Each structure stands twice: as C-alpha cells, then as structure tokens.
Amino acid sequence: MSEAESQTAGIDIEALRGAVIAGVIPGQSPRVLNEAGRYAQLLGVPLVVVHVDVTRFVTYEDPDGYVHSAPIDINIASGEADLKLIEQAAAAALDGHGVDWRVHQLVGDPALAMKHFADKVDAKLLVVGTRKRGIGESIREFFTGSVAARLAHRQRRPILVVPLGEPVPEDEEIWPA
Numbered sequence: 001m002s003e004a005e006s007q008t009a010g011i012d013i014e015a016l017r018g019a020v021i022a023g024v025i026p027g028q029s030p031r032v033l034n035e036a037g038r039y040a041q042l043l044g045v046p047l048v049v050v051h052v053d054v055t056r057f058v059t060y061e062d063p064d065g066y067v068h069s070a071p072i073d074i075n076i077a078s079g080e081a082d083l084k085l086i087e088q089a090a091a092a093a094l095d096g097h098g099v100d101w102r103v104h105q106l107v108g109d110p111a112l113a114m115k116h117f118a119d120k121v122d123a124k125l126l127v128v129g130t131r132k133r134g135i136g137e138s139i140r141e142f143f144t145g146s147v148a149a150r151l152a153h154r155q156r157r158p159i160l161v162v163p164l165g166e167p168v169p170e171d172e173e174i175w176p177a
Helices: 031-043 077-094 110-121 135-144 147-154
Strands: 020-023 047-053 056-061 067-071 101-107 125-129 159-162
Touching (some): 020 031, 020 110, 031 047, 031 125, 047 077, 047 110, 077 101, 101 110, 110 125, 110 147, 147 159
Parallel strands (some): 020 125, 047 101, 125 159
Antiparallel strands (some): 056 067
C-alpha cells in the first residue's frame, strides 16, 4: 500500500495499525480515557480517541477513503464544539502518561462508525463506557440500542466496557418499568 493510499481524511492509517480505539462523548467520566490509555500502553500501540458526530451522516466515501458527510441539522457548529471538548478531555487525561494518542471525529451511527474505523486500522481493542443512569437514557437506549451491545454483535474485536458512575444495586432493576 502506498503512502497516498494509506491516508484517510488526513490520518495516516499505517501509523494507527493495531491501535486501541476509545469511543468518547462530551462530559463523560475520564475513566474511559484512562482505561483506554492504560491498555494502549500495555499493548504498545497508539490510542485513537474517537467522537462520533451523530448530527451528521455519511453521504459517500471516496475510493481513497475520504468520507463526505452532510448535516442532519443546519447547526454544524455543535459537532465542532463537541470535538473541542473531547480534545480537551483527552489532553487532561492522557498528557504526560507516555501514551501516543490522537483524536478523530467520525460521523453517523456510533457503533457502525466505530466498527468501520476499527476495520480500517485493524484495531486491537475497542473501549466504550456504559450509559448514564436515568429514565431519559433508558428511553434513548431502548430506541437506539446500546453502543457496546451493537458493537459486540457487529464486529470481531474485543470490547472493553468501562462502568461509569456507581453500579446498580443487585436488588434494583437496571431498566425501570
């Protein structure tokens, strides 16, 4: 593969071969980044922190891998603001820890976008967090499904699901009625 072919939207795919991929959302606990960084360091591979902009969708992909997208909403700045928050969170959690890391934004459905990117870089591990507790998140997950569960059923790589917040007590329902 030539160097020109190994570039996807400005990313050197060969440099990321075998990376750990962490799917992160703004405001999420730094535990996902910390665990992903730890595994990347243990495996001796780079860490790619990805944020999936769900307000955009893929319109088509060029043969060289460049992805063209279009906004679902006219407010394109929301995805840019989210990416800036992810970059700041990654820097706070990972700088100075000896991990080769970078941030990359994907678009569309989170599970499918992460799967597709993991295939491109032949990722060793995917790292995601659990959902927040609450009725709103339960309703959202009912309609969209768990990203971790959808990843587990749609690709072959191992997935590390990092618990966020306090665990649900054994005598409490996970999905309130």
